[in-house]
Structures are given as C-alpha cells and as structure tokens.
Amino acid sequence: MSLEAIAVAPTMGTNPTGLVVVLHGWGANAKDLASLVPLLNLNKYQFLFPNAPFPHPYTSVGRMWYDLSSQEYQGIHESRQILKDWLLSLEASTGVPLSRTILSGFSQGAAMTLDVGLGLPLAGLIALSGYMHPLSQSLDEVPPVLIVHGKQDTVVPLKAAQYARDNLIALGVAVQYQEFDMGHEIRPEVLPLIQQFVTARSEER
Template identity: 65%
Template sequence: MSLQVISIPPTTGQAPIGVIVALHGWGANAEDLADLAPFLNLPDYQFFFPNAPFPHPYSSVGRAWYDFQQNEGIHESRQLLTDWLSDLESETGIPLSRTILSGFSQGGAMTLDVGLNLPLGGLVSLSGYLHPIAEGTKADAFPPTLIVHGTRDSIVPVTAGENARDMLTSLGVAVQYQEFNMGHEVIPAVLNLMRSFVLQVMSQEVPKA
C-alpha cells in the first residue's frame, strides 16, 4: 500500500523554501484541496496533496483515511503518512522543521494524530477533531498548531475544535484557535489565517504583492 500524491512546485521557478502538505477529508480526494493552493498565495512553497489509501463507501471518486464506524484503516493510514513524511525530507531537501502538515475534517484529525509525533514546523487542523490521545503522551517540543472551526458546522460540531484546543493546550502544545461564522467549509478568511500562520511559524516576511 502506498500513497498517491499530487505535487505542486513553487510558482517562482526557484527551489522551495518550505513544504506544505494538505490532507483531504472523508469522501473527498487530493484534487479538492489542490484547487485551493493558489489562494494561499505562498509561491515559494512546494505543496503536496496525498490521496487517502482507502476507497469511500459511497463515492466512486472519494477516498477515506479510515472507516468512521469501526476505525478500520486508521493504523495503516497513520503508518503510511508517518513513513511518507519521514522520507519527504530526502525527496525535497527541505527538513521537517520547515514542513507544515495540514488537513480538513478527517484529514485534520489525521494531521493532529500523526503530526504531534514528528518534528514538523507546524500543524493546521481545519474543521477537524482529535483522536483519543494515549495516556502519558509527551514530547520535548510539539509543533505549533492552528485549529480553525466553524460555529455553524453541522458535520463536525464546534465543540470538537474546542475539545482539541483544550486537550492539546493541556499537553503543552502552542495552540492558536480561531472560530468563524461558517459551516463545514473553507472560506477565504480561513485561507488568509492559514497563510499568516505559515509565515509566522516559518519566520518569513510576507511576500510583496
């Protein structure tokens, strides 16, 4: 089992200064998030959009990181993503410390699940949630984390975002949390916030327009 990945190089034609990985949600696919890349206005970064390894039960084009009812596949997806991210540095020449792992909904849950155990530059969970965390989980330094949620989200309630914020904060994660008046979606304001977060944790000046 391997991951199929859409790769979008920097639009500057230069070598990337960082990497952004984005994990799609349950029933979507890599192309859904790849369409959003230009709107982040991060031309110096290389983007990677992996396809989840499992077919979606109700969509011929949708993918899933795991089955919601039985959690089947979660261990396989966790290992696949961990191995792939660990190998990414040798492929791109960019260290994990300059790599942002992000995701939407189920992809946001996988971002937190996998990303807290890797020396990444930052994590972004959009309309996501937190898997149960093993007792005694700790690290020398967790990646800074942005959690964004909609107050009108009928798919993943806003309480899921609040619970993730509270749990991660209690573990010592540097969490930036923001709610928007939106449903289960990604609006332009969310992309603007994500862009600001990336520039902040990467300590890069905002590119001139």
C-alpha cells in the same frame, strides 16, 4: 505502502522555502483542496496533496483515511503508519526537512494531522473543521497548532474543536484558535490566517 500525491511546485524560486502537506477529508480526494494553492499566495512553498490510502465505500472517486461508518474506525492504524512513513520519506524526495514542513488537513484529514503530526518534529500543524483522536502516544515533539472551525458546522460540531484546543493547551502545545461564522467549509476569510501561520513558522526556523 506509499501515498499517491498531487505536487504543486513553488512559483517563485527553485528551492522551496518550505513544504505544505494537505490531507483531504472523508470521501474527497487529493484534487479537492488543490485549488486553494493560488489563493494562499505562498509562492515560495511546495504543496503536496496526498490521496488517502483506502477507497471510499459510497463514492467511486472518494478516498478515506479510515472508515467512519463504524465506531471501530477500521483502517486507522494502517493509515497512521502509512502517513508517518510517507512524511518521513519526503525530505529525500523534496529536499525539505520536517522542520520546514507544515502538515494540514480538513475534517478527517485534520484528525489525521493531529494524530500523526503531534509525534513528529514538524514546523506546525493546521486543523481545519476537524477533531482530535484520543492520543495514542506520548508527545516528544509538539509543533504549534492552528485550529480553525465554523460556528455553524453541522458535520463536525464546534465542541470537537474546542475539545481539541483545550486538550492540546493542557499538554503544553502552542495553540492558535479561531472560530468563523461558517459551516463545514473553508471560507475565503480563513486563507489569510493559514498564510500568516505558515509564513510565521518559516521565520522561526
């Protein structure tokens, strides 16, 4: 099973400098974060916004990576494999290797970013207003991680981001961590941080 995705081509040059994959949160869909592209000023990058594989139980237009209405996280194992296989297929369709691909996500999408991305040779990971699942695998590949969270987040508590930061640092992952005075959202002041992280990863490759 593949993932349907919105693709946004680079506006400068024909060959993208890199690829940025953005995973939406629980109950949203691929369109939710696509409006951020012009604001990020990453004109040489291609963006992909995939729809999560499962329909949301409470909204006809929403999707989910797994069900948050029960503690079993139903669907997480399927989503994990689907997302991994899809990411591994992207070089063939985009021409951009994983080593120049940034995986990012918001809320539940951030949790999936850390869950799947820590096991792949990606350029970097971005977790926005997210949390970290217990690790289900050993870490052979440890791309650098940017974690951004709101101090007033009432959906995913700040301590979830701090837990992720501390655990990743303990595992030897290079973590850039930033808190902002905001809730469960992406404020304009977060965008330069994302832009800097993405461009810095490209310069290292």
